[in-house]
Amino acid sequence: MNITAAMVKDLREMTGAGMMDCKKALVATDGDMDKAVDFLREKGLAGAEKKAGRIAAEGMVATAVSEDQKCAVVVEVNSETDFVAKNEKFQNYVAEVAAQLLNSDAADMDAFLEEKWALDASMTVKEKLSSMISVIGENMNIRRFERMCVEEGLIASYIHAGGKIGVLVKVESDCADGEILEMGRNVAMQCAALKPKFCTSKEVPADFLEKETEILKAQIENDPKEAAKPEKVKMGMIQGRINKELKEICLVDQVYVKAEDGKQTVSQYVQSVAKAKGCKAAVTAFLRFETGEGLQKREEDFAAEVAKQMGN
Secondary structure, eight states: OOOOHHHHHHHHHHHHHHHHHHHHHHHHHTTOOOHHHHHHTTTTOOOOOOOOOOOOOOOEEEEEEEEEEEEEOOOOOOOOSSHTTTTTHHHHOOOOOOOOHHOOHHHHSHHHHSEEEEEEEEEEEHHHHHHHHHHSOOEEEEEEEEEESSEEEEEEEEEEEETTEEOOOOOOEEEHHHHHHHHHHHHHHHHHHHSSBSSSSSSSSSSHHHHHHHHHHHHOOOOTHHHHHHHHHHHHHHHHHHHHHHHHHHHSSOEEEOOOOOOOOOHHHHHHHHHHHHEEEEEEEEEEEEEETTHHHHOOOHHHHHHHHHOO
16 A cells, blocks of 8 residues: 555654654554554553544534533534634534433434524424534534433533534532532543543443553564563563553543542542532543544645636
8 A cells, every 4th residue: 555644744743753663653553543652652652542633614512401401412513713713603603502402302313404493493403403504604514412410419511612512411419519519520620631531430342452452462572671571570570661651541531630639530629519418429521622633624735725716
C-alpha cells in the first residue's frame, strides 16, 4: 500500500511519535492506522492512549433533566462553524431538541426525526431541522443522543465551555437531596475534565485487558534490561502498569480533582459525602459527550481557495 504524507501526519497527531517512526509503523502494518498505533506503543514510541485528534465538527452538546432529577438526556447537534454554534437561535434550538428528547420515547435517531415537533405539530422533527438549516444558512445535524434514568437517587448534569462537553452522572442514593446533587455535579465535572472510559473496573472488557497485556509484554521484551528479568517479575510489572492505567480510565478509581490531599479517589469522595449525611450513595454510570469527537473537519488551504476563486 502507498503510504502518503497525510497518513503519516495523522498518525503523528494521534500518537506524538516522530515522522520517521510513524512512516515505519505504517509500512510495517500496511497502512492500517489502528495497528500502526499499537506498533508504536509496543516499541515504546507512543503513549498508552491515542491522543485525541482535532475536534473538527462544530456545534454544541446540551442536557435536559426532569424536575424530579430521575431522568435526563444528553444530545449533540452539529453545525459547520463555531460562529453558528455561538448563535442564540442555534443554542435555543438545541435546548428545544433536548427538551423534546427528554419526553420522547424514540428508541433511535430515525424514530426521533419522524416525531412531530413538540412546539409545532404541523411539522416533524426532521422538517424543523430543515427549517433551521434554511434560517441559519448552514448545514446542521442532530448527531446523537442518550438517556439516563434512576429509580432511587438522581441524575446530575454538567455542561462545560458553553456546550463543548456535556456529562450526565447517575447517583444511586437513599437521600437524594441538594448535597447529593452537588456531589453528583462535582463528579460530572471530573468526567468532563479527565475523560474516563469506564465507571468502574468491573466494566472493563476482558479483550481490552488482554490487548493491554500484550502491548506491555512487547514493551518489556523490546527493552534489554527489562527483558532479562525473571518471568514472575515481568508479570508483576505488567500487572502494576495495568492497575495504574485502570486508576486513570475508571471514574470511581480516579484521584478526585478537588481532593485536598491529592490522594482521595472519586469513590472515597462520594462515600465521605454520604457518610456525613448518614445515607448510602454510589456513582454507578455516566454519559460524556464532547462536541465533534470522532468527526474529522474538512481542512482548506485558504490561499489555494482564494486563487481558485480568482481563476474562476
